[in-house]
Amino acid sequence: MRFISTQALRDWLDTLARQVTLIAPVETEIGEAPGLANPPASGMNTLYQPVSSADEIAWDFRRTVMSAREFLFPKTETLFTIETNPTGKKTLHETKMEGQQVIFGIRPCDARGLRVLDAIMLEQKPADVYYAQRRRNTTLVGLSCPEMWENCFCTSVGGAPNSSDDVDILLTQVENGYAVEIVTEKGEKLAQGIPLQEVEGLVLPEPRLNEPFETPTEQQWLNSFGDVYWERVGERCLSCRACVYVCPTCRCFDVRDETVVDSAGGRIMRRVRSWDSCQGVNYRTVAGGANPRANPDQRSRNRFFCKFYYVPTDYNVPFGCVGCGRCIAVCPVNIDISEVLRDLAQRGEA
Amino acid sequence: MTEENPMRPYLGTLVGTKELATNIRLFQIELNDPVEREKFFVWRPGQFLFFSALGVGEAPFGFSNIPECGPAIEVAINNVGHVTRHIHMLPIGSTVGIRGPMGNHFPMDEIKGQNIVVLGGGIGGAPLRPVIQYILSHRADYGHLTIIWAARSPDLLVFTDEYDEWGSAPDTEMHVTIDRPAEGWTGNVGLITQILEQVAPSPENTATITCGPPIMIYFVGKTLGKLGFSEDQMLITLEARMHCGIGKCGRCNMGEKLVCLDGPVFRQSEVSTFLESFL
Numbered sequence: 334m335r336f337i338s339t340q341a342l343r344d345w346l347d348t349l350a351r352q353v354t355l356i357a358p359v360e361t362e363i364g365e366a367p368g369l370a371n372p373p374a375s376g377m378n379t380l381y382q383p384v385s386s387a388d389e390i391a392w393d394f395r396r397t398v399m400s401a402r403e404f405l406f407p408k409t410e411t412l413f414t415i416e417t418n419p420t421g422k423k424t425l426h427e428t429k430m431e432g433q434q435v436i437f438g439i440r441p442c443d444a445r446g447l448r449v450l451d452a453i454m455l456e457q458k459p460a461d462v463y464y465a466q467r468r469r470n471t472t473l474v475g476l477s478c479p480e481m482w483e484n485c486f487c488t489s490v491g492g493a494p495n496s497s498d499d500v501d502i503l504l505t506q507v508e509n510g511y512a513v514e515i516v517t518e519k520g521e522k523l524a525q526g527i528p529l530q531e532v533e534g535l536v537l538p539e540p541r542l543n544e545p546f547e548t549p550t551e552q553q554w555l556n557s558f559g560d561v562y563w564e565r566v567g568e569r570c571l572s573c574r575a576c577v578y579v580c581p582t583c584r585c586f587d588v589r590d591e592t593v594v595d596s597a598g599g600r601i602m603r604r605v606r607s608w609d610s611c612q613g614v615n616y617r618t619v620a621g622g623a624n625p626r627a628n629p630d631q632r633s634r635n636r637f638f639c640k641f642y643y644v645p646t647d648y649n650v651p652f653g654c655v656g657c658g659r660c661i662a663v664c665p666v667n668i669d670i671s672e673v674l675r676d677l678a679q680r681g682e683a
Numbered sequence: 684m685t686e687e688n689p690m691r692p693y694l695g696t697l698v699g700t701k702e703l704a705t706n707i708r709l710f711q712i713e714l715n716d717p718v719e720r721e722k723f724f725v726w727r728p729g730q731f732l733f734f735s736a737l738g739v740g741e742a743p744f745g746f747s748n749i750p751e752c753g754p755a756i757e758v759a760i761n762n763v764g765h766v767t768r769h770i771h772m773l774p775i776g777s778t779v780g781i782r783g784p785m786g787n788h789f790p791m792d793e794i795k796g797q798n799i800v801v802l803g804g805g806i807g808g809a810p811l812r813p814v815i816q817y818i819l820s821h822r823a824d825y826g827h828l829t830i831i832w833a834a835r836s837p838d839l840l841v842f843t844d845e846y847d848e849w850g851s852a853p854d855t856e857m858h859v860t861i862d863r864p865a866e867g868w869t870g871n872v873g874l875i876t877q878i879l880e881q882v883a884p885s886p887e888n889t890a891t892i893t894c895g896p897p898i899m900i901y902f903v904g905k906t907l908g909k910l911g912f913s914e915d916q917m918l919i920t921l922e923a924r925m926h927c928g929i930g931k932c933g934r935c936n937m938g939e940k941l942v943c944l945d946g947p948v949f950r951q952s953e954v955s956t957f958l959e960s961f962l
Contacts, residue, residue, distance in 0.1 A: 376834075388823050391784075413692050415737055427691055454931060458945075461931050462688045483836075534867070558958050585933035592738040602738040604690075605701040606926075611933065614868070619924050620742070620764025625937075643939040 334536040335450050341528050343387035346437060346445050349526070354405050357384045358394040359594040362472035381436065390438065393430040394484050396657065400581030403469045406450060412463065412588070417600045430466045430649050435523065438476045442655040444486045444499035446581025447473070449655070452648035472523050475500030478539035486671045489548060490614045494540040494618065505537050514536055515661045548652075549677040554642045557581050557677050558634070566637075567630030568617055568672065569666045570612065576660035576668070582644075582653050585609045585616075597656030611635050689929045692735050692780030695721040697773050700757055705838040706762040707806055708746060708771060710734070711755035712779055724750040726784035728791060728813035729920055729948045733928055734758055735780030738770040740900045745810030745894075745947070746784070747758045752816050756781065759809035759841060784929040784948050791817055791917060794890040800827035802903050804875055804895025808841045810920055811894050819852050828855040829884050833875035835862045839904070858882055875899060876906040886911040892918045897962045904951050917951035921961050937961060 337345070359382040379394045381401045388518055413427045416562055417467040447468075454464040478485075478494035487493060497503035501520030515524050535648040549557070557563075577583045587609040592602045610616065612632050624634050646651030654670065659668045699711035712734075714720040726732075735741035742764070748757040762771040773779065777874055791814075799818060803811040818825045830849055834840040840859065850857030860871035860878045871878055875895070884891075891912060893903050900919050907917055923942040925934035935942040938958030954961060 402833075415694075423694060425691065425694065427688060456789065459687070459689045459929050461929070462717075479794050546792070555958075558908065584931065586926060586931070588737050588741070588932070590740045592737070600738070607927075609932075609934075617924055625923075625959075631959075638938070646939040647941075649820075671829060683910070 334532055334537075335513040335529045336507070336510055336514070336532040336535060337504075337529055342378075342504075342511060342569055346387040346390070349435060350387075352433075352641055354432055355384050355436060355655075356381050357390045357437040358382075358386060358392040358397050359389055360595070367402050378576070394438070395478075396440070396485070396659065396662075398659075398663075399579055399609070400446055400657065400659065401439050402443070402446060402450065402581050404434060404436060405447060406454070406464055406608075407469060409605060410463065412604045414604075415602045417602070419536075419598050428463065430470060433470050433472070434467075435472045437474045439473050439500065440478055440657070441475055441494060441496040441498070441500065442485075442657040443451060443581045443653040444473050444475055445492050445496070446657070448499045449582040449644065449648075449650050449653055451586055453644070453648045457648060459490045472519050473500040473502070474520075474523070475503045476538055477540065479507040481499060481543040482658070483511065483671075484661040484671070485543055485656065486545070488542055488545040488654035489598060489653055489671070489674070490656040492655055494538070494542070507535060522524060525660050530660075543573065546671070546675055547678045548641065548674045552600060553677055553680065554638065557680060558638075560680070561569065562676065562680070563630040563634040566668060567628065567633040569668055570629050570633050571664060571666060572612050572614050572629065572632065574610035574612045575611055575665070576670075578608065579659040579663050581655055581657055582640070583610070584607070585611055611639065629672065633668075637670070640670075643679070689782065690927065692733065692738075692741070692782045694721060695756070695781045696879050697777045697779055698853070699775065703759055703832070703841045704806075704843075706771075707759055707839070707841055708762070708810070710760055710770065710773075712758070712781060713755050714781065715776050715778075723756075723781070723784065724753065725786035726750060728817050729786070729787050729788035729810060730784040731810075731947060732756070732758065732781055732783030733925075734766075734770060734787070735782075736766055736773060737778060737780050739769040740766045741780060741782070742766040743785070743922070743943075745920070747812050749811045749813045749816045749820070751823075752778070759812075761806045782928065786943055787945070789814055789886060789887075789892060789920075789948050791821075792923055795824045796826065796888075797828070798884070798887075798889040800829045800831065800884045800889060800891040802831045802833075802875060802879065802891060802893040802895070803841075804899040805835065805839055805895075806841060807824075807895030807899070808832055811892060812842055812845075814892055815849055819849070819855075822853055826854070826888065828852070829882060830855065830857045831875060831878055831882060832859045833861070833899075834879070837861055837865050837868050856882075857861060876902050879903065879906050880910070883910055886913070886916060890916055890918060892920075896922045897921075901962055906953060914952035914955055915950055919949055919951055919954065920947045921949060921954075922947060 352502040379397045450658045454461040501517045588606045617626045640653035695712040695714045701709040731745045740759040744758045747759045753892045925935045929945045930944040
């Protein structure tokens with residue numbers, strides 16, 4: 334088994350941060366919100382962010398508030414610009430992502446989330462070239478979870494807290510350092526710079542697991558489509574879309590244009606895409622005003638069906654959900670995806 | 684970027700417009716780059732494109748002509764929302780963005796040798812014009828052509844100046860109707876389903892192609908059923924809000940189906956099995 338000491342890992346990361354964009358979990362202070370009648374409780378959030386040294390990394394982090402998907406599929410990105418010079422000539426420039434990035438400390442569930450995005454954005458043709466460029470230029474150094482935390486249910490949807498399936502390198506914390514599993518060629522290439530030791534008899538800790546549960550069968554999903562159950566879920570939903578925002582596998586986006594005038598009097602038009610959510614009230618509203626998913630039960634149902642029936646039907650992945658539990662933690666009205674799965678698995682015959 | 688980027692529009696020029704009906708205008712676009720033009724001019728009846736009013740936004744529209752009836756790309760656009768309002772304000776000569784062709788198409792090869800019934804309602808007639816153009820320019824390949832064209836009122840009928848030509852084409856009949864009586868209108872009055880029942884095309888060796896508001900598609904399907912058509916014989920084309928056209932943005936899903944990739948053309952028999960209704 335290969336091993337790296339904590340200090341050697343930190344030294345390597347310090348060097349790496351000078352060569353590539355290094356993304357890692359960082360403790361960030363929840364910003365003050367002056368003027369708010371009820372300011373949010375002070376505290377810390379853990380988020381993936383670019384870092385310039387190992388000192389900035391939140392080494393004891395648990396689940397980050399947001400997944401790392403924004404580094405492959407940004408919240409907002411410019412697809413292209415069209416410049417109009419003062420003579421009226423138009424030139425189109427496509428956005429390129431050329432630099433290499435390493436995401437250090439990605440959890441196995443979030444890496445599995447990228448596997449879902451790969452199936453949608455890359456494998457289903459035509460590929461999304463923006464995602465493809467970033468994916469090509471990204472190496473994932475995963476960090477095993479020592480335990481499953483509150484709301485975690487990765488083991489019920491085919492994952493595991495120490496799974497190396499979807500990362501390039503997997504690190505697992507052991508005494509005085511980390512066990513290193515090199516998984517892919519990309520990982521092999523990156524690992525050439527790591528001072529690894531061969532250690533015999535290294536025992537990896539067993540992560541503490543949450544009790545797994547059965548998810549509904551395909552037939553149970555189909556049977557539930559017209560069920561009044563969705564009205565009860567929809568009744569509670571505020572359409573706030575937080576669940577989608579924190580989800581590592583959601584891929585819906587909106588596309589908008591904006592125009593700015595530059596100092597020379599030329600105009601620059603930007604086409605921008607941003608994350609969007611099927612939970613929004615007007616997500617499907619067309620120009621004439623018709624909204625095929627006007628009711629909250631239809632929208633709630635769509636989120637669960639997308640994760641557990643549509644994505645598995647349309648793409649080569651077993652689930653569109655990785656069991657990270659973020660949507661449960663963030664929901665202001667306690668809509669709990671694991672509870673929905675348990676409920677549906679108990680309704681009707683399998 | 685070395686790979687083809689389907690989110691990048693080709694730049695084109697608005698070369699002409701034509702008033703078709705109240706708030707509905709035909710836009711004629713030529714692509715600026717000859718190489719891109721050659722790549723683009725392969726679309727089939729039923730496919731769609733994204734039209735950008737650059738700086739405002741883009742939206743999907745069905746093609747209103749076939750490449751052989753060029754040289755311009757023709758798209759009929761109803762002035763109904765944010766993007767279309769700006770498209771309607773574009774002066775001739777404007778640079779526009781075009782992406783596509785996208786989606787599947789009417790199975791024109793598969794339905795060769797059959798009689799064809801084309802049923803268009805309002806702006807829904809626009810994506811059916813390529814079907815009529817295609818059949819008339821490959822007349823010997825198809826049997827009897829019945830065109831049933833409808834609108835709420837006479838001022839909403841599209842492509843009126845082409846009805847004579849269509850109706851007088853060999854082995855072709857044309858029926859036009861409006862929903863309610865209107866001053867100066869001497870033609871048929873009644874819903875498209877009523878005219879369809881009167882015309883009563885035979886289901887034998889016949890395919891139907893319908894486009895219109897979802898509720899019209901639904902009731903035309905019911906009426907065709909009464910006339911003895913099976914759902915396999917009924918082709919329909921659907922629309923949905925979209926932001927990519929390539930199966931990524933997630934916007935146009937009807938259950939596990941994506942209108943942009945699995946459609947926009949479907950058989951009624953497929954649509955009947957969809958989890959989510961198109962209505």
